[in-house]
Amino acid sequence: MQETLRIEQLSRVNLYALISRILMNEVDETLLxxxxxxxxxLSFFPSFAKWEKRKELSQKDxxxxxxxxxxxxxxxxxxxxxESFYRRDDQMMETGGDNPIQALYNDFDFRVExxxxxxMSADHIGVELEFMYKLCEAEYKALEDGQPEIAAEIAEIExxxxxxxxxxxxPMFLLNVKSEAGSAFYFDAAELALEFMMxxxxxxTHLKENGYNYNL
Numbered sequence: 001m002q003e004t005l006r007i008e009q010l011s012r013v014n015l016y017a018l019i020s021r022i023l024m025n026e027v028d029e030t031l032l033x034x035x036x037x038x039x040x041x042l043s044f045f046p047s048f049a050k051w052e053k054r055k056e057l058s059q060k061d062x063x064x065x066x067x068x069x070x071x072x073x074x075x076x077x078x079x080x081x082x083e084s085f086y087r088r089d090d091q092m093m094e095t096g097g098d099n100p101i102q103a104l105y106n107d108f109d110f111r112v113e114x115x116x117x118x119x120m121s122a123d124h125i126g127v128e129l130e131f132m133y134k135l136c137e138a139e140y141k142a143l144e145d146g147q148p149e150i151a152a153e154i155a156e157i158e159x160x161x162x163x164x165x166x167x168x169x170x171p172m173f174l175l176n177v178k179s180e181a182g183s184a185f186y187f188d189a190a191e192l193a194l195e196f197m198m199x200x201x202x203x204x205t206h207l208k209e210n211g212y213n214y215n216l
Contacts, residue, residue, distance in 0.1 A: 099123055156208070171194060
């Protein structure tokens, strides 16, 4: 795999992994430390980088007094981060095995441990983005192994999942997160997720239009 393509694909893997982790569970000190101490990662959180509270408090206090409180408000109490809520006419969540997202995951042997992830349904935004992370990881491995045909098949799944699922509801949810965020961290996280998903769909659209030719 050519170096430019390797960097681009690895960046996609890492960003989906980061965003899915942030939107699925509260931040811990290890994750926060890795963001703060990595200039490249911190650049994705410009408001947080300048946030006075970040400079005034220890990471432990920042998490306990602000970030965990904001996460609970945004993802557990006031907003509903589930696709079925946004897409069903009755705004009811589909938490059982009838959820079409769960059936899709089963087709690709993607297992969701709801109790570990602390989510009620497989169509949680963090889980859907973790699915994209796993797909991108598999695509990257296929390219590394010199199997562009397999990579192309995976990229087609990514394109369809973004188009038919994530982009049908997640932008509205993320705009709500930006509007309701009580911390610079989750404002930036929502902005990062929104911008990255739109850019990635544009990338996949271009790739699809060119017959999934990775050499272009």
